[in-house]
Amino acid sequence: MANFTPVSAAIGGALIGLSAALLMLLTGRIAGISGIFGGCLGFGIHDKAWRSAFIAGLILAPLTASWVGYAMPSPQMPANWVIIIAAGLLVGFGSRLGGGCTSGHGICGIARLSARSIAATTIFMFMAIVVVAVTRHLLAG
Amino acid sequence: MLVIAALICGLIFGWGLLISEMVQPAKVLAFLDIFGAWDPSLAVVMIAALVVSVPGFRLAKRRERPILATQSVWPAKMGIDRPLMIGSALFGIGWGLVGLCPGPALENLATLSPSVIAFVVAMTGGMTLHDFWPKRRPMIRQEETLVTAVDG
Numbered sequence: 001m002a003n004f005t006p007v008s009a010a011i012g013g014a015l016i017g018l019s020a021a022l023l024m025l026l027t028g029r030i031a032g033i034s035g036i037f038g039g040c041l042g043f044g045i046h047d048k049a050w051r052s053a054f055i056a057g058l059i060l061a062p063l064t065a066s067w068v069g070y071a072m073p074s075p076q077m078p079a080n081w082v083i084i085i086a087a088g089l090l091v092g093f094g095s096r097l098g099g100g101c102t103s104g105h106g107i108c109g110i111a112r113l114s115a116r117s118i119a120a121t122t123i124f125m126f127m128a129i130v131v132v133a134v135t136r137h138l139l140a141g
Numbered sequence: 142m143l144v145i146a147a148l149i150c151g152l153i154f155g156w157g158l159l160i161s162e163m164v165q166p167a168k169v170l171a172f173l174d175i176f177g178a179w180d181p182s183l184a185v186v187m188i189a190a191l192v193v194s195v196p197g198f199r200l201a202k203r204r205e206r207p208i209l210a211t212q213s214v215w216p217a218k219m220g221i222d223r224p225l226m227i228g229s230a231l232f233g234i235g236w237g238l239v240g241l242c243p244g245p246a247l248e249n250l251a252t253l254s255p256s257v258i259a260f261v262v263a264m265t266g267g268m269t270l271h272d273f274w275p276k277r278r279p280m281i282r283q284e285e286t287l288v289t290a291v292d293g
């Protein structure tokens with residue numbers, strides 16, 4: 001647990017919870033990123049404006065944070081492009097088929113005590129833990 | 142007003158991911174790596190988020206309508222069905238491979254990292270593929286989409 005950062009995790013987590021609560025109180029929408037972003041892509045969806053604004057805020061956050069001296073770390077990504085593309089496809093397709101991702105199911109859904117979301121979160125956490133165990137310990141070991 | 146509220150919520154969400162370091166795939170993978178040097182930070186992020194969102198959602202449920210819109214869109218689907226389980230399993234595999242889920246992936250576009258851009262393009266492709274996937278029961282599906290919203 002050498003890299004455990006409970007204080008920044010708690011502050012950041014509280015902000016994520018605040019964003020989800022505010023979005024529901026103000027606009028009546030669930031702060032699920034895959035749902036919000038997925039709705040930006042679909043044809044015949046007429047509420048693209050608030051969806052695009054939320055995504056814009058998400059992407060602009062590092063810029064505004066840099067004004068107060070908070071630097072965005074450069075992401076550590078796998079070198080293998082096949083893995084990157086495959087993971088992107090799985091995350092995109094899976095989140096739409098499953099009706100949500102880490103934010104929609106993991107935070108908003110659990111906050112609503114939705115059985116669907118608790119099941120979804122358990123399944124994707126379990127699968128991700130298995131994948132990391134296999135790639136880091138079984139294959140690399 | 143709705144657009145400004147959504148923009149501000151997006152900014153707060155992004156700051157949350159940034160401060161908690163959940164934008165860093167390595168930090169997420171360290172949480173998922175329970176057999177390695179386990180970093181429980183992501184669990185603290187989720188708990189802290191719930192501490193704030195649970196009372197917020199309770200408050201929202203009690204109100205007749207949201208402050209800036211005519212009605213709230215609560216997810217209406219009930220029951221744990223096959224698409225939920227298969228979709229979540231596929232999502233989990235992809236998440237475990239790279240350590241990116243949709244929120245951090247989109248926020249990381251700000252770094253202009255080519256591999257993040259490739260991930261987001263593939264993710265968008267995966268979402269589009271799902272939305273255009275031929276449905277076996279088109280009539281029932283159409284009715285379903287009229288009355289229900291996605292979970293998140």
